[in-house]
Amino acid sequence: MDDSAVGSGIESHEQLRACLLAAREQDRPQLILDFIPYSGFIGAHAKVDEGDVLYWLEPRRSNIGNPSLPALHGGVIAGFLELSASVELLFGLRLNSMPKVVDFSLDYLRPGRLQALYASCKVLRQGKQLVNVSITAWQVDIELPVATARCHFLIN
């Protein structure tokens, strides 16, 4: 496998674990996003805000789906929410390996405009193998969500 092409600097489980540990100790979930190339591809960020992790997607022209509105691409919103959910597990549930996504279900409530998109995650149930996460995304007002999603992950 061509790991050098990935360019995230993480090549072994030990490095991954060290990175996860550093992120939790420094309270910086962004460190986890930094080693996932896809987060740079769409421009996703995370920070700890009042004890919870707040995720946001920077507005980029390359994330547009419908240029005439312009509106964010539905797939980018989905990818961002799925990414947020997996980081939530790595950061909040202290997993030491990448969770495997099993299914993902998304409801689009409003068009996403070309401005920052925020997301917060809530782990609804954590079993030995399966975790259910609910994710909500909004832009200007948390009361006016752009999309809600739920996701199942296999852990360990």
Add this chain to the structure above:
Amino acid sequence: MKFNFKAALFRPVLKMAMERVGHGKLLGFTITKVARGQVNLTCPYDSKTVGNPLTGVVHGGIIVSLLDTCCGAAAMSAMGKPSVAPTMDLRLDYMHPATPNEPIFVSGTVYKTTSSVIFCRGMAWQQDENNPIAHCVATFMRLDLDRAQFSGVIKSGFKRLLSRATE
């Protein structure tokens, strides 16, 4: 059969709108088939889209984006006239991780059209169509565009082409 100018224009406009603009351009896929209610595309492997750096497997978000694009295009193609089809919801099941360094094939099929909703299913696979990476069902709202709005879309498309040509 009467020559339908709008229908003839539909394929190149759809291809341009999907492949050359915004996130579609970033993903780098190619639409390989456009029939009524059926769209196929192929996306090459890109190390920038990796979700797990240890294995090099692409992130699930890429699969969602491809399936959403493909089903959305299929929904538009099913309406037979210029229209937009915003996604209402999308549900995705991941059967197994994608193999790194191999292209991903995606198909989107409309299986039912009603007066207000279009129902689609989509499939993503690599080596074997019968061993898919992921399967999805998606529903789209059916919004017919009037002539004025469509001409606006065409105009903005031409404007973009012109601006690229002069760049």
